[in-house]
Amino acid sequence: MGSTxxxxxxxxxxxxxxxxxxxxxxxxxxxxxxxxxxxxxxLDYCKKHVNSAAGKEDISPEELYEWDxxxxxxxxxxxxxxxxxxxxxxxxxxxxxxxxTEIRTTFNIKNDYTIEAEExxxxxxxxxxxxxxx
Amino acid sequence: MQRPRFELPEALVMEILSMLQVKSLTxxxxxxxxxxxxxxxxxxxxxxxxxxxxxxxxxxxxxxCDGNTFQPYLSPLSNEKDQNYIVKQNIHLPFFEDDSPSVxxxxxxxxxxxxxxxxxxxxxxxxxxEFKILPPSSIQRPPYFSPFEETYLTLDDVxxxxxxxxxxxxxxxYKFIRFVTLTFVNSEEEYAHPHFIYxxxxxxxxxxxxxxxxxxxxxxxxxxxxxxxxxxICYWKTETGAYLDFRGLILSFDMRNEKFSVLPIPExxxxxxxxxxxxxxxxxxxxxxxxxxxxIDTSFDLWVTSEGxxxxxFNIKSIPGVVHxxxxxxxxxxxxxxxxxxxxxxxASTQELKELEINTYLDHHRFAISLHTxxxxxxxxxxxxxxxxxxxxxxxxxASNEY
Numbered sequence: 001m002g003s004t005x006x007x008x009x010x011x012x013x014x015x016x017x018x019x020x021x022x023x024x025x026x027x028x029x030x031x032x033x034x035x036x037x038x039x040x041x042x043l044d045y046c047k048k049h050v051n052s053a054a055g056k057e058d059i060s061p062e063e064l065y066e067w068d069x070x071x072x073x074x075x076x077x078x079x080x081x082x083x084x085x086x087x088x089x090x091x092x093x094x095x096x097x098x099x100x101t102e103i104r105t106t107f108n109i110k111n112d113y114t115i116e117a118e119e120x121x122x123x124x125x126x127x128x129x130x131x132x133x134x
Numbered sequence: 135m136q137r138p139r140f141e142l143p144e145a146l147v148m149e150i151l152s153m154l155q156v157k158s159l160t161x162x163x164x165x166x167x168x169x170x171x172x173x174x175x176x177x178x179x180x181x182x183x184x185x186x187x188x189x190x191x192x193x194x195x196x197x198x199c200d201g202n203t204f205q206p207y208l209s210p211l212s213n214e215k216d217q218n219y220i221v222k223q224n225i226h227l228p229f230f231e232d233d234s235p236s237v238x239x240x241x242x243x244x245x246x247x248x249x250x251x252x253x254x255x256x257x258x259x260x261x262x263x264e265f266k267i268l269p270p271s272s273i274q275r276p277p278y279f280s281p282f283e284e285t286y287l288t289l290d291d292v293x294x295x296x297x298x299x300x301x302x303x304x305x306x307x308y309k310f311i312r313f314v315t316l317t318f319v320n321s322e323e324e325y326a327h328p329h330f331i332y333x334x335x336x337x338x339x340x341x342x343x344x345x346x347x348x349x350x351x352x353x354x355x356x357x358x359x360x361x362x363x364x365x366x367i368c369y370w371k372t373e374t375g376a377y378l379d380f381r382g383l384i385l386s387f388d389m390r391n392e393k394f395s396v397l398p399i400p401e402x403x404x405x406x407x408x409x410x411x412x413x414x415x416x417x418x419x420x421x422x423x424x425x426x427x428x429x430i431d432t433s434f435d436l437w438v439t440s441e442g443x444x445x446x447x448f449n450i451k452s453i454p455g456v457v458h459x460x461x462x463x464x465x466x467x468x469x470x471x472x473x474x475x476x477x478x479x480x481x482a483s484t485q486e487l488k489e490l491e492i493n494t495y496l497d498h499h500r501f502a503i504s505l506h507t508x509x510x511x512x513x514x515x516x517x518x519x520x521x522x523x524x525x526x527x528x529x530x531x532x533a534s535n536e537y
Contacts, residue, residue, distance in 0.1 A: 100165065108141065109166050121164050124519060127263055128160035 152181040156261040199498040206234035229524035238299040243511025246299035266517030278318040287318035296354035298368030302389040307340040350394035359414040359461040460505040475500030
């Protein structure tokens with residue numbers, strides 16, 4: 001374990017302590033409103049995405065998309081908690097993923113976009129997804 | 135506890151969605167294909183615009199010039215929860231290079247920007263971030279034969295001054311009208327005396343082409359405060375020019391029948407040279423802010439005209455130190471420029487004059503600062519999404535530090 005992998009400690013609302021690599025937990029903000037279960041799921045999500053982006057894990061965009069789709073196959077309460085936590089921790093991509101799923105579930109909408117088509121529409125309208133944007 | 139899933143009639147879902155902001159709707163393009171295509175129908179676009187109109191979802195833009203770089207830029211002014219107006223983002227327009235573009239509109243949320251020294255113009259929807267560059271003018275420039283010099287003169291310069299941007303409801307088309315000045319000189323002469331020819335050209339978005347319009351009897355003269363188009367007609371200040379009968383007039387152009395017309399400005403509204411009569415659009419009608427030339431402590435009269443009848447809407451008494459009005463923002467706020475060229479806001483309800491903390495003292499050419507307003511809209515213009523080559527949006531330090 002060299003100086004390249006600095007670790008960070010996070011304490012949750014139910015007093016659990018997690019130790020994670022800095023790259024995975026980019027924002028060290030108050031997590032006292034997030035429970036251990038939810039934070040554990042979120043760390044899984046972040047780890048998966050950071051590793052795939054850094055090339056540490058050999059996973060295609062389609063496989064990642066499927067992993068994401070399975071990740072959000074949870075009951076609505078858990079989904080709702082994930083949304084709140086992603087918003088609190090400012091994890092943009094997770095917030096997008098969970099909100100879309102929530103909208104589609106609530107309004108009973110089937111996503112008829114292919115992966116490429118959805119990516120294309122997102123890219124065209126990139127500015128609208130900027131959380132910090134005005 | 136399971137949260138309820140519910141079946142809403144499609145029409146109701148669309149009704150609710152039509153009340154959302156353009157930014158949200160743009161994100162929802164990704165929800166499904168049906169939503170994406172629905173948002174692009176004329177019916178939905180019209181509904182959404184109508185909601186914005188009813189709720190007065192007005193956005194404000196200040197056109198200014200950077201004091202260090204001398205580059206022109208636009209500052210959207212946002213006011214949240216009754217706070218003073220702040221700038222969270224600046225919009226630079228490299229498309230126009232070093233020249234400050236004139237801003238016309240808004241019409242259905244669209245603005246038209248153009249460079250008065252070059253044939254460079256674009257239609258812009260700041261809400262959807264769509265940018266449509268107009269093709270160069272295809273209008274023939276006539277030759278000029280000088281009988282005195284017995285030779286054809288050379289076309290030395292083509293420049294554009296007054297213009298207007300509006301909508302033709304008959305053909306469902308957005309049009310841009312522009313006054314052209316052609317300067318001819320005798321290229322053989324060292325100190326050539328210039329000769330001028332004037333033309334009017336009209337661009338149609340639907341046909342993406344230009345055509346020439348017969349020149350009116352009067353030259354437009356003087357800028358309007360913000361928008362100079364309302365309800366199918368564009369307006370410019372003009373005057374008779376006759377030496378002993380100098381009267382202020384209004385030149386108008388009807389976007390539907392493409393004809394010019396002239397309206398008088400009654401004496402009781404304000405007469406030259408004692409008063410400034412600045413045209414503007416107020417609450418959906420043509421109007422004017424009238425104020426005296428001489429004094430520094432200025433009081434403003436707001437007049438509105440409809441079917442030839444002029445009515446004084448209200449008077450704002452003596453605001454100290456203020457020189458020129460810039461126009462109205464939201465909720466009756468009047469933007470003004472003072473003797474130091476600082477921008478202030480007068481809140482008519484509280485009678486308070488507030489400074490805008492937007493560092494206009496750092497600007498260049500502060501006398502040329504102008505205020506423009508537009509409603510959010512989804513209207514399409516066959517353009518492209520903003521690219522850095524043409525439009526750059528930069529958050530200000532306040533916005534990017536704030537978490």
